[in-house]
């Protein structure tokens with residue numbers, strides 16, 4: 001065949017273009033750019049670093065300012081105490097159960113939101129049914145009602161359904177998401193009609209089309225939403241506070257709050273710091289893990 | 304393999320826009336039928352109704368003798384090649400071709416055999432592991448063809464499959480499609496607005512205009528005997544000249560608006576006074592020595608030198624041509640320039656007559 005010089009993969013093209021752009025920048029301005037970036041990173045990362053430093057010192061050291069800038073020698077002691085010495089601390093609940101609760105809630109919200117919003121966007125974009133636009137607008141309008149506004153009626157419903165102190169109660173009310181539905185709708189609208197028709201000619205029914213074509217094409221979007229929703233669920237405060245009474249149903253954020261007594265001296269600050277560090281680890285891991293998908297998605301997407 | 308028959312097929316969008324206004328076509332088994340016409344004439348709509356992608360407002364579509372009006376695209380056993388290829392971007396070339404077969408529950412080794420066979424035919428064997436974005440336009444086009452071939456469907460449907468390729472590749476792919484279609488003997492419907500493509504590919508050519516089929520015949524028959532001034536103007540490049548004329552006295556042929564009298568040999572002369580249009584292809588205007596022998600005189604406004612031919616564009620000195628323009632295809636050796644007045648003779652034997660009112664061939 002005459003015309004088979006394979007076009008550069010998009011990745012290669014992107015890489016080259018970036019390099020080219022870099023070469024065009026002078027050395028000085030590159031240093032300045034880096035200095036600004038590093039400054040930004042320090043500003044953002046310092047509190048986290050300081051939390052980590054505090055988590056490796058004894059309570060006495062923390063309470064006697066100034067706090068050293070370097071980690072201390074109590075790393076193993078503090079973390080051991082926080083993880084395994086739990087009895088009587090956060091209402092008698094160990095940190096791993098709290099982390100488990102929070103993971104269940106964050107995963108439930110993230111996965112549930114994605115499933116619901118992908119399916120509803122699928123229905124709205126690819127099917128004609130009576131009241132389609134009505135449903136779309138109903139979903140759209142809920143955008144204007146944040147959780148806090150509808151928290152009382154929602155709480156009442158949860159009480160009536162006996163869902164207080166259950167995972168369902170924690171997850172369900174936070175699952176419906178107009179934002180995610182809209183995002184998927186916008187993405188689905190960019191899928192060319194020809195592709196849909198090709199699938200129809202190829203004998204793919206709605207379900208096959210969804211599973212074999214729509215979902216794989218939405219990979220990047222799903223990964224991005226998953227991260228955002230996971231962190232959203234992980235950091236929820238108000239709702240878990242309301243809907244859980246038992247200590248063993250607490251999330252880590254609630255527990256952290258409970259660890260901090262009003263009297264400063266009673267607070268085990270070193271353990272609070274350890275728990276804080278433990279609390280941010282899972283979201284960081286999710287971001288790091290999902291990052292691969294983002295980058296891949298960004299490089300692979302073609303328009 | 305099967306015949307495809309359309310009977311008085313109509314399509315009305317949203318109860319108002321009438322896109323296809325009653326088209327009937329019989330496509331014999333294994334033939335290539337090309338739908339050609341200007342933009343918006345309803346070609347794609349008609350094709351999509353055959354494919355089952357668009358509901359048929361009235362009339363019937365039969366494939367292989369069975370009316371398929373109510374069947375979905377997958378149950379009609381057709382394969383379609385789209386203008387933008389519509390390859391699944393996340394699937395490898397292999398899976399793109401295999402997908403339709405898998406959905407039909409075909410055995411794995413049979414799928415493999417068919418995909419590899421099609422890939423070999425199309426020169427895609429090396430590319431089976433690539434994804435569409437790693438292919439050139441021509442290769443993507445081939446994959447789209449492959450996806451159609453592996454299915455061994457009753458009919459192929461093409462909607463402007465070559466319009467995204469550059470001119471050279473288009474010419475090459477045109478021949479490949481033609482050969483492939485011949486070799487496989489699959490009944491095909493091919494939509495294009497490129498008349499060269501239409502002429503070269505078609506066994507049956509359908510010239511469409513405003514939702515109706517103006518003429519259905521072999522390409523040569525249409526070229527030689529266009530049924531209307533629309534077809535005359537659309538098929539052939541440059542377009543046919545249309546000169547205003549009217550019937551002369553009994554037996555005298557016709558009188559051009561420019562004053563010249565002409566007696567087209569094979570054409571029945573119109574009754575005296577009837578307003579007609581005389582159709583003359585640019586190659587049937589010949590340069591003569593002086594105005595005494597000329598049927599019409601043309602003042603040149605532009606000259607296109609093509610090498611073998613020279614195209615002279617101009618206006619008739621007297622009389623009237625449709626669109627006000629005349630084009631003559633003269634031998635390349637003729638030297639002319641702008642503002643020359645050319646005496647031209649009309650090859651009466653090759654001329655066409657159309658009614659000036661209805662635009663139909665007389």
Ligand SMILES: Nc1ncnc2c1ncn2[C@@H]1O[C@H](COP(=O)(O)OP(=O)(O)OP(=O)(O)O)[C@@H](O)[C@H]1O
Pocket residue numbers: 316317320321322340341342343344345346347348349496
């Ligand atoms: N979904 C639709 N709703 C309403 N009108 C439509 C729709 N699709 C096409 N039409 C109209 O029907 C007519 C025929 O359209 P069609 O797409 O068949 O044209 P075409 O011959 O394929 O043109 P082109 O060469 O530009 O592709 C056009 O006037 C178009 O505006």
Ligand SMILES: [Mg+2]
Pocket residue numbers: 346347348
């Ligand atoms: Mg079209």
